[in-house]
Amino acid sequence: MNINEMRALIRQCSADAQLLIHDLHDREPGNETFSQVGLLDGDQIVKEYLDHNEFGIALDHVLYMVHESDICFDPQSVLALHALAEKLKIDNHYTAANLASLGVTSAFNVPNPR
Numbered sequence: 642m643n644i645n646e647m648r649a650l651i652r653q654c655s656a657d658a659q660l661l662i663h664d665l666h667d668r669e670p671g672n673e674t675f676s677q678v679g680l681l682d683g684d685q686i687v688k689e690y691l692d693h694n695e696f697g698i699a700l701d702h703v704l705y706m707v708h709e710s711d712i713c714f715d716p717q718s719v720l721a722l723h724a725l726a727e728k729l730k731i732d733n734h735y736t737a738a739n740l741a742s743l744g745v746t747s748a749f750n751v752p753n754p755r
Contacts, residue, residue: 642728648691650725654718655703659684661712674710697731707750708735714750723752 642650662680665672679686683706690699704722707714726733733739737751 642725644696647696647725647729650721651687651691651696651699651703654722655684655687655699655706657718658703658706658710658712658714661714662706662710665710665712672711677709680706680710697729700726700729700731704733704735711749716750716752719750720752 662674662683666675666681674680679702683702687699687702687706690696690702700722704726707719707722723733723736725731735751740751
C-alpha cells in the first residue's frame with residue numbers, strides 16, 4: 642500500500658465514522674459516547690493530521706473514533722485499519738489480544754484474532 646492509498650483509507654474511514662457518530666448524536670444526544678473529546682469533530686482532527694503527513698496519529702485517531710464510540714462500523718474497514726496499524730507499527734490498543742489482557746471481553750468493532 643502506497644502513501645496515497647494509506648491517506649485515502651484513513652480519510653474514507655474517518656469520514657464514514659464521522660457520519661455514523663453524527664447519526665448516533667442525532668438519535669441519542671445524551672449518549673455517553675459524546676462525553677469523550679475528539680469524536681464530534683474527529684474527522685476534522687484526522688484531516689489536520691493528514692495535512693501534516695502525520696499518518697500514524699491520524700490512524701490512531703480514526704481507531705479511537707471507531708472503537709470508543711457506540712457506532713457499528715463496517716467490519717472490512719476495521720480489518721483494513723488494523724492491518725494498516727500493524728504495517729505502520731502503530732501501538733494499536735484496540736486489538737482483541739490487548740483488550741483481553743486488560744480483562745475486556747467484549748467491545749465495539751474489535752476484530753476477532755486471526
